[in-house]
Structures are given as structure tokens and as C-alpha cells.
Amino acid sequence: MRRPQFILWVILFITVIAMIIVVPQTSIKFNLGPYKIDRTLHPRVISINAGPLRLYKDFRTRLGLDLSGGTHLVLEANMLGITSDDRDRAFASSVQVVERRVNLYGLAEPIVQQAKVGDSYRIIVEIPGVANIEEAVALVGRTAQLTFWEEASDSAKVATPSSYRDIYPVQTNLSGKNLKKANVSFDPNTGKPAVSLEFDQEGAQIFEQLTGRNIGKTIAIFLDQDLLSAPQVNEAIAGGQAVIQGDFTTQAAKQLSVALNAGALPVPLTVVEQRQIGATLGSESIQKSIIAGAIGLFIIGLFMVVNYGFLGLIADVALATYALVTFALFKTIPVTLTLAGIAGFILSVGMAVDANILIFERMKEEMRWGKDRLTALTLGFDRAFPSIRDSNISSLITCAILYWFGTGIVRGFAITLAVGIIVSLFSAITVTKTLLRLVYKH
Amino acid sequence: MNIIKNKYWFFLISGLVIVPGLYGLIRWGIRPGIDFTGGTLLEFKINPQQTVNNNEIRQLVNGQNIEVGSIQSTGGNEFILRLKPITKEEKEKLTSAMIDKYGQVDEERYETVGPTVGKETTENAIKAVVVASVAIIGYIALAFRKIPKPYSSWKFGVAAVVALIHDVLVVIGIFSLLGHFYHVEIDGLFITALLTVMGFSVHDTIVVFDRIRENLRKMGGAPFAQIVNDSIVQTLTRSLSTSLTVLFTLFALLLFGGESIRWFVVALLVGIASGTFSSIFNAAPFLVVWDEIS
Numbered sequence: 001m002r003r004p005q006f007i008l009w010v011i012l013f014i015t016v017i018a019m020i021i022v023v024p025q026t027s028i029k030f031n032l033g034p035y036k037i038d039r040t041l042h043p044r045v046i047s048i049n050a051g052p053l054r055l056y057k058d059f060r061t062r063l064g065l066d067l068s069g070g071t072h073l074v075l076e077a078n079m080l081g082i083t084s085d086d087r088d089r090a091f092a093s094s095v096q097v098v099e100r101r102v103n104l105y106g107l108a109e110p111i112v113q114q115a116k117v118g119d120s121y122r123i124i125v126e127i128p129g130v131a132n133i134e135e136a137v138a139l140v141g142r143t144a145q146l147t148f149w150e151e152a153s154d155s156a157k158v159a160t161p162s163s164y165r166d167i168y169p170v171q172t173n174l175s176g177k178n179l180k181k182a183n184v185s186f187d188p189n190t191g192k193p194a195v196s197l198e199f200d201q202e203g204a205q206i207f208e209q210l211t212g213r214n215i216g217k218t219i220a221i222f223l224d225q226d227l228l229s230a231p232q233v234n235e236a237i238a239g240g241q242a243v244i245q246g247d248f249t250t251q252a253a254k255q256l257s258v259a260l261n262a263g264a265l266p267v268p269l270t271v272v273e274q275r276q277i278g279a280t281l282g283s284e285s286i287q288k289s290i291i292a293g294a295i296g297l298f299i300i301g302l303f304m305v306v307n308y309g310f311l312g313l314i315a316d317v318a319l320a321t322y323a324l325v326t327f328a329l330f331k332t333i334p335v336t337l338t339l340a341g342i343a344g345f346i347l348s349v350g351m352a353v354d355a356n357i358l359i360f361e362r363m364k365e366e367m368r369w370g371k372d373r374l375t376a377l378t379l380g381f382d383r384a385f386p387s388i389r390d391s392n393i394s395s396l397i398t399c400a401i402l403y404w405f406g407t408g409i410v411r412g413f414a415i416t417l418a419v420g421i422i423v424s425l426f427s428a429i430t431v432t433k434t435l436l437r438l439v440y441k442h
Numbered sequence: 443m444n445i446i447k448n449k450y451w452f453f454l455i456s457g458l459v460i461v462p463g464l465y466g467l468i469r470w471g472i473r474p475g476i477d478f479t480g481g482t483l484l485e486f487k488i489n490p491q492q493t494v495n496n497n498e499i500r501q502l503v504n505g506q507n508i509e510v511g512s513i514q515s516t517g518g519n520e521f522i523l524r525l526k527p528i529t530k531e532e533k534e535k536l537t538s539a540m541i542d543k544y545g546q547v548d549e550e551r552y553e554t555v556g557p558t559v560g561k562e563t564t565e566n567a568i569k570a571v572v573v574a575s576v577a578i579i580g581y582i583a584l585a586f587r588k589i590p591k592p593y594s595s596w597k598f599g600v601a602a603v604v605a606l607i608h609d610v611l612v613v614i615g616i617f618s619l620l621g622h623f624y625h626v627e628i629d630g631l632f633i634t635a636l637l638t639v640m641g642f643s644v645h646d647t648i649v650v651f652d653r654i655r656e657n658l659r660k661m662g663g664a665p666f667a668q669i670v671n672d673s674i675v676q677t678l679t680r681s682l683s684t685s686l687t688v689l690f691t692l693f694a695l696l697l698f699g700g701e702s703i704r705w706f707v708v709a710l711l712v713g714i715a716s717g718t719f720s721s722i723f724n725a726a727p728f729l730v731v732w733d734e735i736s
Binding site: 074284 | 631
């Protein structure tokens with residue numbers, strides 16, 4: 001066991017860092033005689049941009065939808081029209097389409113996740129904030145439209161185009177339903193990545209005419225409102241097979257082919273689950289939870305001191321460290337806090353003292369059996385440890401099961417509880433033991 | 443204090459708590475929320491200057507050709523409406539109709555769950571409970587494998603799970619009664635509470651079992667019943683204290699915490715209180731009874 005002073009410094013260091021991380025945005029203003037303080041504390045942000053070392057980490061508290069207000073959607077992709085080979089590809093495309101659309105709205109931090117459950121392909125969308133929700137939801141569920149457009153004829157050219165649509169005002173008959181699929185291919189000569197397109201019969205004919213009319217010009221491919229690509233036509237292309245070449249990286253080629261497939265393998269999406277939470281409900285809940293947590297902490301603190309006197313006080317200090325470090329961890333990992341997650345945190349505070357109680361009760365017993373204080377301390381910790389370890393592991397097992405079988409809010413609870421339990425093991429054992437050893441030595 | 447001698451009294455107390463719940467379960471079942479059945483939940487607040495009652499709302503909804511599952515009034519012109527799943531367009535029409543009639547309507551919450559998702563949630567919930575029980579028996583058997591013969595560690599595992607099942611039954615039973623008399627529904631969070639209670643119930647039981655293990659080594663010759671009783675008495679304070687701290691935080695949450703997790707916290711409170719009782723008065727005595735029988 002390393003010297004307790006060293007460990008104490010480590011603990012203090014961790015605590016101070018935790019305090020820095022935890023500080024929310026607050027302004028401090030007060031006048032005291034000749035001293036005047038007026039500062040705003042901001043949450044810390046780490047931003048390092050020095051040569052090869054790039055690091056950006058911000059320590060905001062991430063709030064789940066039930067606290068920030070917003071919409072939670074689960075969309076299910078209807079794969080009936082798609083052969084099973086193409087399904088994964090079609091799904092990847094539809095996820096990309098949904099992402100583009102959600103980002104289009106410029107809403108803060110939307111989350112789009114894939115979820116394949118058995119045979120169902122699902123997309124989970126979370127949009128925090130309440131403005132324009134209905135529009136966003138309507139937009140998100142629509143099937144993607146892939147369209148091909150020609151440049152304006154010389155006489156109709158707009159002098160100062162303000163959007164891509166000005167440059168390419170002429171829509172053609174060619175659309176996503178004519179595109180069978182798009183693939184990443186590699187030029188046989190240069191090995192460079194390119195995107196190959198395959199049209200159906202009708203599409204091949206239209207494409208031949210289209211390319212014939214536009215030799216030397218470019219043709220624009222739009223997915224919904226986004227311009228995907230505007231390749232130059234070098235010759236008329238018959239047969240329905242075309243290749244878009246350019247300075248693609250493999251990654252960029254892949255992205256383009258995925259986007260093109262969204263139009264080629266359109267997947268209708270239905271909303272199977274939708275939850276909308278108003279924002280006022282959320283902020284009230286946060287306030288109430290903070291109050292509840294504070295009151296809970298206070299009562300426990302009191303209980304420990306009443307029952308165990310000085311030992312209890314030390315345990316309270318350890319408990320305060322625990323709360324700080326855990327919350328700092330939530331900000332760092334980061335863990336998205338939901339109301340249930342906060343409840344999990346508060347619950348783990350109640351459970352955090354358990355270890356201390358077991359140790360202290362054991363110490364009382366050992367002293368009753370005649371041991372001196374320092375020995376009772378060591379024995380108390382050692383003998384109580386198996387109980388502490390076993391009981392916390394069983395709680396962690398249930399957290400794991402909750403995480404595995406649960407979704408969204410349930411997982412949030414499982415994570416906060418698990419993080420809380422792990423940190424509580426550290427604080428109850430290491431922190432309390434160190435503090436007590438130092439105290440008893442004097 | 444002889445707990446073991448009075449073990450049948452304590453089994454009786456457990457029975458008294460469980461039986462009404464079981465009756466409720468058999469007679470009325472529990473009220474599954476839309477998380478399990480699928481459906482739509484609409485929580486809204488109507489212009490406080492109007493007087494509105496449930497029947498008016500019902501008529502309005504029916505007027506839109508929507509079938510009403512239930513209407514709950516939570517005071518202050520706030521209502522919770524439960525329906526079969528409706529589309530967004532239907533909901534928009536309904537809200538417009540309400541605004542036309544009452545002037546101002548604030549939508550607090552709108553949740554729609556399709557029936558397949560509901561079914562999956564139910565299946566997952568059952569699987570989770572079963573897996574948790576098995577995992578816990580396994581873990582305790584593992585942790586207590588060094589029990590001196592002739593006692594087997596499996597018995598400890600099973601005893602812990604029996605106490606656990608007791609707690610689960612208490613919570614489900616109480617929520618069946620709450621469901622019937624106060625229209626309280628079960629949702630995903632309820633299952634979460636149940637699993638947390640299971641984990642915590644074992645937490646507590648292990649404290650007692652640990653002491654029994656230690657005493658078995660120390661007091662090998664003495665009769666099993668006596669060893670168990672001594673263990674329980676020795677650990678009484680700490681079992682109660684550890685549970686008390688958790689119950690304090692839960693009470694704080696109940697009184698001062700947010701509305702939407704209210705029943706979640708109640709489920710946890712009931713479960714953990716029951717868990718404490720079962721660890722002390724059910725799990726260990728069960729071991730004794732099993733020992734006496736074999």
C-alpha cells in the first residue's frame with residue numbers, strides 16, 4: 001500500500017479537475033468594500049490545434065430529449081421491393097438520406113442511428129429543440145428523389161446564379177427509378193476510384209439522348225435539394241452503363257454511390273414510434289431533480305454523522321468527492337442525461353454510502369472485540385470488502401442486462417447507475433481509507 | 443432476538459403483503475402502457491380560463507372519428523388522452539379542433555408507439571427478467587463456492603432468488619392494485635425499476651449471506667439454525683442502514699423530483715423496502731427451512 005500522503009494528493013488532483021469540469025455557466029458578481037468581482041465562468045473547452053496534435057473536447061452537459069424537449073422518431077424501412085442482396089446497401093442509403101435531411105434543418109445536434117432488430121431495418125432519429133418539428137418529421141419520412149438536370153441553354157443563362165437550380169434549370173425525364181444501381185469501381189488503367197452507374201432499359205435510352213445533347217457540357221445529379229455531382233459529358237453514352245470519374249478518394253466515391261443508391265433503391269419509410277416532449281416540462285424536471293438530489297445528499301450526510309460521528313464526517317467528504325467526480329465523468333464521457341438517468345445518479349449516491357456503512361459497522365465490531373483503532377480500520381476494510389465487491393457486482397450485472405435489452409431512456413439509466421457504482425467503489429474505499437489512515441496516524 | 447424461531451410469522455407477513463397483490467393480478471392484471479400495447483398518448487393543457495370536463499373531450503375526439511381509449515384529468519385543465527395509434531395528420535386535425543373550441547391548447551407530450559415495437563418491448567422485458575434471475579443465481583453460486591461442506595453454494599443462490607421473486611411479486615402486485623384503482627400504467631421505466639430492485643435485493647441478501655459464510659467457518663460445530671440467526675442479528679444494523687440511505691434518496695426524489703418519473707420512484711421505493719425485508723426475514727430463514735427438510 002503506497003504512502004497515504006501520495007494517494008491523498010492524487011485524490012485532491014482528481015477532485016480539483018472534477019470541479020473545473022463540473023462548473024456550469026455562471027456569472028459571479030459581488031461588491032465587497034473596495035473589491036468588485038464581475039466574471040462569467042464558462043464551461044471548460046479543450047481546443048488544441050498544434051501541428052499534428054488536434055484535440056477538441058467540450059464539457060457541456062448533454063441532455064436527453066425528455067429534459068431538453070424535442071422529438072424522438074423511429075422509422076422503419078419497408079424492404080418489400082428490394083432483393084435481399086441489396087437490402088444492406090439500400091438501408092445504408094436511406095440512413096444517409098435521413099441524415100442529410102435532418103442536418104438540413106440546422107437544428108442543434110440531431111442524432112441519427114441505425115438499428116437492425118431481427119428482420120426489421122430501423123432508423124432512430126432524435127431532434128432536440130421544438131421549432132419546426134412537424135416540418136422536419138414530414139420531411140424526414142419522405143422517399144428520396146434522385147433527379148437529373150441539364151444546364152441552361154445559352155440564351156437562358158443567368159448572369160449571376162444564386163443557386164445550383166439557376167445553373168441547371170432544365171429537368172430531364174431521367175430519375176432515380178431508372179437507375180438500377182451505383183457502385184464504386186476502379187479505373188483499370190490508373191486504379192483510381194470512380195463511380196459506375198447502371199440504368200434500366202428506359203433509362204439507357206433517355207441517357208443516350210441526354211448525353212448526346214450535352215457533349216462538352218455538364219449534367220447535374222440532384223438528390224432532393226442537394227447537388228450530388230455534375231460530371232462533364234465527353235461523348236454520347238449508349239447501353240446504360242456510365243462512369244463518373246474525377247479526383248475521388250475511395251471514401252468520396254463510396255459516399256457518392258451510397259447517395260445515388262438512395263435514389264436507385266428507394267425505401268419508403270414509416271414512422272413506427274414518435275415521442276414529442278415540450279421544453280417546459282424538461283427544464284422544470286431538471287430543477288426538481290437538482291433539489292431532490294441536494295436534499296437527498298444532505299439527509300444522508302446528516303445520517304452518517306449522527307450514526308458514526310467523526311467517521312461519518314469523513315464519509316461525507318468522500319461522498320462529496322464521489323458526487324463531483326461522477327458528474328464530471330458524465331460530462332467527459334459524455335453521458336446523455338435523461339430524467340431516469342438523473343434518478344439513477346441520485347440512487348447511486350444512496351448506494352455509495354453503503355460501502356462506508358459496511359466498513360464502519362465492521363470497524364465497530366472489531367473494536368468491540370478488542371482491537372485498537374488502526375487495526376480495526378484495516379480489518380474493517382479488508383473484511384468488509386468481499387461483501388462490498390459481491391453486492392456491487394450483482395448490481396452491475398443488472399445494469400448490463402438493462403443496457404442489453406433496453407433502449408434509449410432505459411440505457412441512460414443503466415449507464416448512469418453503472419458509472420455511479422464504479423466511482424462509488426473508488427470513493428468509498430480509496431478515499432475514505434486514505435483520509436482515515438492519515439487522521440489516525442496523528 | 444430470535445428471528446429464525448419466528449420464521450413462520452415472517453413468512454406469514456410476507457404472505458399478507460403478497461396475497462392482495464396476487465389477487466389483483468389474477469382478477470385485474472396490470473395496466474400495460476403504450477410502450478407495450480402500442481397506441482398514442484397525448485398530454486395537453488387547455489386554456490385555463492375555460493371549464494372543460496372529460497365528456498366534452500370525449501365527444502370532441504369521437505367527432506374526429508377517433509376511438510378514445512381513456513381520458514385522464516390531472517387537474518388544472520390538463521388531460522392525458524390514450525388512443526389506438528393515430529397518424530400525425532389525425533392528431534393535427536384533433537388539435538386544431540380543440541384550439542377552435544377552447545382558444546388555447548398546449549401540447550405537453552405526444553407519443554405514438556406502433557404495435558410491433560410494443561410487442562418487442564414486452565418480449566424483451568420478460569427476457570431481461572429471466573436472464574437477470576439466472577445470472578444472479580449463477581453469480582452467487584460462484585461467489586459463495588467456498589462454502590464449507592456440507593452446505594452447497596447453489597442453495598444460497600436459490601435462496602437469494604426466492605427472496606428476489608418475492609420482491610418482484612410484491613412490486614407487480616402493488617402496481618396491479620394501483621393500476622386498477624388509480625389507473626397507473628406500466629411502462630418501460632417500470633421494468634427498469636423491477637430489474638434495479640432485483641439487483642438491489644441481492645445486494646442486501648449478500649450482506650447477510652456473507653456473514654453466514656464467515657460464521658460457518660468460525661462456529662462450524664453449532665447447529666445451522668443458530669449460526670444463521672446469529673448472522674442475521676449481527677448484520678441487522680448494517681442491512682437496515684444501507685437500505686435506509688437509499689430510501690432517503692428515493693423519498694427526496696418522490697417528494698421533490700419530476701412528475702414523469704413519479705411512479706418509477708414509487709416502484710423503486712416499494713421494491714427496495716421489500717428487498718430489505720426479504721433479505722433479512724425470507725432469504726436466510728429459507729435456507730434454514732431447506733436445511734431442515736433435507
